[in-house]
Amino acid sequence: xxxxxxxxxxxxxxxxLGGCSIKYSAxxxxxxxxxxTVNIRFVENRAxxxxxxxxxxxxxxxxxxxxxxxxxxxxxxxxxxxxxxxxVTGYTVSNAAVTNVDQAATSRLTVTVNVVFVKRVxxxxxxxxxxxxxxxxxxxxxxSQVENRLLDETILPQLTxxxxxRAFANW
Numbered sequence: 001x002x003x004x005x006x007x008x009x010x011x012x013x014x015x016x017l018g019g020c021s022i023k024y025s026a027x028x029x030x031x032x033x034x035x036x037t038v039n040i041r042f043v044e045n046r047a048x049x050x051x052x053x054x055x056x057x058x059x060x061x062x063x064x065x066x067x068x069x070x071x072x073x074x075x076x077x078x079x080x081x082x083x084x085x086x087x088v089t090g091y092t093v094s095n096a097a098v099t100n101v102d103q104a105a106t107s108r109l110t111v112t113v114n115v116v117f118v119k120r121v122x123x124x125x126x127x128x129x130x131x132x133x134x135x136x137x138x139x140x141x142x143x144s145q146v147e148n149r150l151l152d153e154t155i156l157p158q159l160t161x162x163x164x165x166r167a168f169a170n171w
Contacts, residue, residue, distance in 0.1 A: 029070050029168035032081070032122035038072040039080035043113070047091035054088055057151065058113060061160045062086070069164065082167070083118040089130065093143050096136050104139035109147065111155050117167050129166060133158040 040063045045055040062084065063074055072082065090112030097106040112132040119126045135154040137146045 029164075031070055031072065031168060032119075035081040035121045036071075036073060037075045037077065037080040038066055038070075038082040038084070039075055039077055040066060040084045041086070043086040043088060045088040047088045047112075049091045049093075051091055051147070051151075054091065054111070054151070057156055058086065058088065058159065061156050062163060065160045065164050066168075070168065079120070081119075081121045083120070084163070084167070085116040085118070086163075087114045088112070089114050090132065095139070106136050107139045107141075107143070108134050108136050109143065109150050109155065110134040111151070111159065113159060113163070115163055115166075127166070131159055131162050131166075133162070 040059065043055040043058045043062075045051075047054075066072055067074060088111065090110060092110050094108050094110065095104040095106070096108035097104070099105045110132055111134075112130055114128070114130045116128045117126045133155045135150040137143075137150060
């Protein structure tokens with residue numbers, strides 16, 4: 001009787017799971033089955049303060065992230081399966097912490113990028129969203145001394161991760 005019951009339960013479980021499918025990805029990215037191409041347009045820089053290399057750096061980092069974490073092919077085509085249209089809208093330096101004598105102790109560099117994500121496959125649900133990342137530095141340093149390090153080591157990796165995760169990991 002126990003063997004019959006065990007066999008019946010095992011068969012029921014196999015039958016129930018036979019119709020299920022799970023899509024795994026080493027990167028955690030969820031790419032629609034029919035998607036093969038992506039168009040990551042060159043990022044425009046419309047921030048009031050313009051860093052001359054920022055738009056190119058954001059474009060290259062996002063393209064590299066998508067290329068290394070997915071099997072999508074970068075194309076310069078309006079009909080790509082996925083498309084990113086991005087604009088740098090903010091590039092600011094502000095005081096982050098003040099000492100007890102009203103003097104800045106820490107400054108903060110903040111970069112804001114507005115992204116329009118177009119999805120032409122699957123559920124075709126695109127989105128528009130601003131992404132901001134900041135990094136602090138000692139106020140006694142001039143921004144030009146730390147700018148490239150803050151961008152390359154902190155701000156840009158965090159920005160591209162956030163954009164990638166929103167587009168492909170649904171975060």
